Amino acid sequence: MKKTALFLSIAAFLGAGSYLMYGINEHDQPSPKEDAAKKSDISTWVYHTKVPEDYIWKIHFDHGLNKNILTNETAYVLDNENKHVPVRLQSGDSGTLTIKPPKEGYKKGTTYNLYTDRDLDKEFIGDEKQPKLYRIQFTVSKSGA
Numbered sequence: 171m172k173k174t175a176l177f178l179s180i181a182a183f184l185g186a187g188s189y190l191m192y193g194i195n196e197h198d199q200p201s202p203k204e205d206a207a208k209k210s211d212i213s214t215w216v217y218h219t220k221v222p223e224d225y226i227w228k229i230h231f232d233h234g235l236n237k238n239i240l241t242n243e244t245a246y247v248l249d250n251e252n253k254h255v256p257v258r259l260q261s262g263d264s265g266t267l268t269i270k271p272p273k274e275g276y277k278k279g280t281t282y283n284l285y286t287d288r289d290l291d292k293e294f295i296g297d298e299k300q301p302k303l304y305r306i307q308f309t310v311s312k313s314g315a
Contacts, residue, residue: 212285213301218308223275227284227306229267233293237261244287245269250280279312 240261247255247269258270269284276282284306294300 211302212305213303214305214307216306218306220311221276221308223278223310224271225276225308225310226271227267227269228262229269229286231265231267231291231293233291234264235261235267236290236292236295239287239289240267244290245285247282247284249277249282255282276310278310281307281309283307 240259242254242257242259245259245267247257249255255276256272260268260270262268267286267290286304288297288300288302288304289295
């Protein structure tokens with residue numbers, strides 16, 4: 171009888187200990203949702219609707235624009251088929267990026283994505299904690315307004 175009680179006590183102790191250790195280790199690991207969020211390379215700033223065909227984007231960086239890497243690979247627009255749109259990039263004062271529309275304008279009713287590289291913002295150059303790209307999604311107005 172004593173052996174059975176001792177065996178059951180040890181089994182209960184080991185079972186409870188294993189359960190607690192499993193629970194502790196489980197919380198040390200990020201959930202799949204948290205893990206996916208950390209791996210996300212794109213952050214969406216905002217979604218705009220009814221943007222005019224000739225809209226000029228002006229993005230201001232408080233800590234300055236890293237002009238050394240400003241190319242059509244670090245700031246660009248993709249159409250709804252993920253094709254590059256021939257926008258024109260300009261750097262104004264030290265903190266402003268201007269993105270001019272294609273010469274023929276954006277197509278009415280089409281949704282576009284404007285991407286800027288994290289390293290364009292001098293505050294976040296090389297900061298792996300920040301998303302690699304920022305996205306502004308916009309849809310061009312179907313009418314002339």
